[in-house]
Amino acid sequence: MWRGLWILVARAARGPCRPCTRQGSGAPAPGSGATIFALSSGQGRCGIAVIRTSGPASGHALRSLTVPWDLPPARRACLRLLTDPCSGEPLDRALVLWFPGPQSFTGEDCAEFHVHGGPAVVSGVLQALGRVPGLRPAEAGEFTRRAFAHGKLSLTEVEGLADLIHAETEVQRRQALRQLDGELGDLCRGWAETLTKALAHVEAYIDFGEDDNLEDSVLEQADSQVQGLEVALNAHLHDARRGQRLRLGAHVVVTGPPNAGKSSLVNLLSRKPVSIVSPEPGTTRDVLETPVDLAGFPVLLSDTAGLREGQGPVEQEGVRRARERLEQADLILAVLDASDLASPSSCNFLDTVVTPAIAQSHNGNSQRLLLVLNKSDLLLAGDPGLRPELSPHLLMSCLTGEGLDGLLEALRKELTAVCGDPSTGPPLLTRARHKHHLQSCLEALGHYKQAKDVALAAEALRIARGHLACLTSGGGTEEILDIIFRDFCVGK
Template identity: 60%
Template sequence: MALRRALRAAGGRWVQRLCSVSGGGGDTIFALSSGQGRCGVAVIRTSGPASRGALQTLTQPPRLPPPRVLALRRIRDPDTSETLDRGLVVWFPAPQSFTGEDCAELHVHGGPAVVRGVLRALGRLPGLRPAEPGEFTRRAFHGGKLDLTGAEGLGDLIRAETEAQRRQALRQMEGELGQLYQRWTETLTQALAHLEAFIDFSEDDNVEEEVLARVTATVRGLEQEMGAHLRDGRRGELLRGGVHAVIAGPPNVGKSSLLNLLCQRPAAIVSPVAGTTRDVVEVALNVGGYPLVLSDTAGLRDATDPVEQEGVTRARDRLQRADLILAVLDASALPTQRGGLAATLGSLLPSPSPPCILVLNKADLLPGGALPASCPQGDPLPPTTLLSCKTGEGLDRLLELLGGQLERLCGDPLAGCPSLTQSRHSHHLSAGVTALGRFRRDCHLDLGLAAEWLRLARRHLGRITGQVGAEEVLDIIFRDFCIGK
């Protein structure tokens, strides 16, 4: 029967998953898990079957402390019995450890000589070898301690530089995204089982005719839910990688001055000579807990100098790929005719344009610090603010507008359904939604083909979490981890 064959195949895949431990081979790994360089405390960890013996060999007295209890021990060289340090050690017997294997940690003083001495001592013990980047987390994945989305969340947490990034990564590491995909996988599995039963037993009148209708309704609801998850405006990806904002405008309106004001350092050259900026100058900022990658670009005009022409070309290319634009104009030289300001702004922005903030710089040159009464007020404009890069007046209002735009683009990482964070997720989800759509097309024509579409959709969900076809993406996911994690 097709149903029994599917169940046997699924069972075989799970047995293969549970029995495989990539990169382990029964050996024990060790690494410095805290940061390099001088520090108060350095953490050295091991994982594998020789962890217990290694901890007993290096510590005095050799009696192991109770599991998961820190104990003060003298740490010695196994060859010379010389004391290397006095520090805290902790023992994590399998399976109650990060990797699911026997693990140990040595918390020693963070001087480079101490760390080198302990690592050399571990390297001389039989069965131990230095860990590869990400190998602890990879073993945790193979030990069933976390799925691939959790591993990716852990990597993002290590690299998080803003509060919003930390919140999103922690939520993913704790399994919320993986649990969502697992729920969808279970829904698909149940629908596929019911469909297989209908195919196998409907001729015997042992399966109700309503089964097919229920399967179709379930798949339609899941397709809508997955589609909505995909249409999140790339919030998770923007938060993870940073919102790319471009400062654009004509020459000599203060674009480079604005970049320097926002990053509080002379990152770009400022000069009264028009066309000073020729290349893209990029800085990373933290604005209200959200990551911002801000680019200063060449002034947009019909340049005659070949180098400036290339700068303008690069500026327009960067505008096409921007998530947010800070359009800068000279507040003291605005067009006075109705519609003139909107037309000037439109000549700067790509079509279609991403969200934009209009910055009217050089407010210090305005009489009374306000726009003249003759300046048109009825133009359809994006959020607009007056600013003086020279005095800093108006910066708070600009930061308020900028923070609001970043919040709208990235969303609240703690609210609602967890967001997509990787293009890998988007690819497999899109393919899964396509497969569900083809199921609905074929379910009234060929039930066998329709069942294959459900299997394909489930396989794509499994590739996200690592339940199926994980090996081909493991190296990509773990290669950017630091050694010791």
Template identity: 60%
Template sequence: MALRRALSAAGARWAQQRLCCTARGGDTIFAVSSGHGRCGVAVIRTSGPGSGGALKSLTGRPQLPPPRVMALRRIRDPATAEPLDRGLVVWFPGPHSFTGEDCAELHVHGGPAVLSGVLRALGRLPGLRPAEPGEFTRRAFHRGKLDLTAAEGLGDLIHAETEAQRRQALRQMEGELGRLYQRWSETLTQALAHLEAYIDFSEDDNVEEEVLSRVDAAVRALEQELGAHLQDGRRGELLRGGVHAVIAGPPNVGKSSLLNLLCQRPAAIVSPVAGTTRDVVEVSLNVTGYPVVLSDTAGLRDTTDPVEREGVSRARDRLQRADLVLAVLDATAVPAEPAALGAAVGSLVPPAAPCILVLNKADLLRGDAGALRAACTQGPPVPPATLLSCKTGDGTERLLELLGQQLAQLCGDPLAGSPSLTQRRHSQHLGDCAAALARYGRHRARDLGLAAEQLRLARRHLGRITGHVGAEDVLDIIFRDFCVGK
């Protein structure tokens, strides 16, 4: 009974939230949904109850075109009857649309004057207003077209710059992550229902003792599955935000030259004078489909120059936060012995940090090239290593191969296994959910009421990820980074 009342109250609150959101979304919004700037075709989208009337007004036709069928129409300004363009229009009656509301799209020529004219004409129509960033997707969420994880996946898909990011975002947008969390939520709901039934009816001998054992087994299994999900090495977050790779090494070993070689442009100043780099120089790269934020740092050495000392301090701080380190050494100044190479890398790189050893200036080597190359293949204590000449480019392919292997290991395959965590928000709520499940185990033997409360808290944290519980306080954060028109 207690569970039934709690679920009924939660359902009433959720329904009230949805009604309030629908009331706020009663007007009709419009925006350019394609990219801005001159283009062959631009898409202007409307959503809301006035979409059908707006489409009739702009096309001068008393009838709407068949749903989801493109129709060629002359588009006019209803206020002046002036022709604005000739393009394709599409009518999407709700609820079979992206937002779940009546929607219309106008595919017009992408010149600034055309877009300005059509938007101005839409703005003159009563009940229509420009959309706020992310408002189309927010309306889709409120009408149950997608949950918050899918909405976040859509935002990531819009901003994806690499193939791996696209694969991960598409998978999340299609609901795989949301379905996983929904399955866990259903497991908790069932466990809570059984526990509530035992609390309410066990004294009447209407509930078997084994029900508690089944609840305990379900909670333990969920705890293990959730723990494995949290221990994913931040693969999803790294893929979404980019792997932070830091180029580190002593002064004048070619760190800035390596940055310029990898990004194929003079992003950093290169000079034979040691200590040229004083600050962190950062560029974003796409390496074998994985996003990388590559940082060139000041040469690591003791110095009395206050400016260079600050640069070295920033370099060491960046090293501590690096996901991957490219340790650069002068190939002409290192011994061809694995132990010595490992010690040299250990003096630069934080313990346990993923690392690639780059022995630069290989074009200056003579008879020692073979021995040094052999030392690079010995394995620990030498990390994955390669000889490179930033001057001639020799060894670049091998470096990119090693870099691709490290990135694949850090980010994983976005299409393999269960979907990865992509947001810190998810990690926080899942951590709170795991903590509640652990408290359930501690309360289970002493107080079943307190144990049941921990299951409710765990379920609430899962619901906050997908937006099924307490969504309002996170909606602005989720949708504020969307572009206008999506």
């Protein structure tokens, strides 16, 4: 239905309006830029739907649909009867708002129509706007792209807005809001100011190096500023991809010997029947993945085949894939049957997976592990008798839910270490683009330190400063901008 609706709107926008029985005032001047319109709220039946326009013909469009009324006071909601600008047929009684540029989201003249959310009402208003001269349907992300073009948002703020729209967990929302508020952009601009000062000192030395009035320490000041900036850039580049994990999700792999309760734990954490649970060993033969919200963090949770010598080619392939996923995991949930720790499969799993992972984590490996002893309800005593070197561990029962709160708290702490805490500390790098430009900036600073000629040192600082500018402005590269804006929905 909605695809057909947009076809009708596009056709109406391409063709001239049939002779109208009335004419609004304030039509756009010939040759002026296109004015866009779109449904900005969610599609489908709803209480209120928001349709908005942006561009020089926004005022004309608002007058055309609310004749005989003039434009309402700026940024004040007014109740108006909306009518078709050509036939005069009533469409809806709605709230309208007028945002004259540049005090608007896009920096252009904007109008909003808050109509009743029935499909017929929305369709009628969109088709009416399509018949107003100078208007056309918006493309995906075009409102935000115009805001960026008019200096209302920096590129990092645009990325924060996109992340906020797609945020599904609490920590994603916090991180996106910090970036939308400009924290990452402000940090980059502060670094750029440091480089500007260093460059000014170097260029002053080039221009006035033989002047007795120039201080001898001018180059030392530039070197000190560059050294401090290198420390800051390295700190952000070596954050173990926390920001990207927070935006895209951390990879948590559930592993263990057969019948330890891995599938039961996955179902419990995801709150839905993702995996088949059966007393028969080897039920899970492939990697089953599901996105979940764990303690507010986005997680891709993987249920894997029980680690043992496969009983056939299918199970052997499942075990191979399980071991492959283990190498890719950000966090491993190692599950054992607490009532059967002395079994050969449990001992083999402890020796080949758990013990080496714990040793690697002690040696600074970024991969983390939580040892979960399931089936605590089958223990006669509280202590499962685990080897001391394998502590700490979490004792729980997937059947009764006992110990689940402790596991969730442990997961929260581990995921905070893996993804970072968006509520505290400096802003995180959330995209590969951020890391690329900071790395390139750092390389240019390395060239500055190695330069034998002062003019070459100054050029290295200009290149470094250019990479910082690309973080917030995109550097004028249309391909980069297209990639960033294509993930926005129509109407935003």
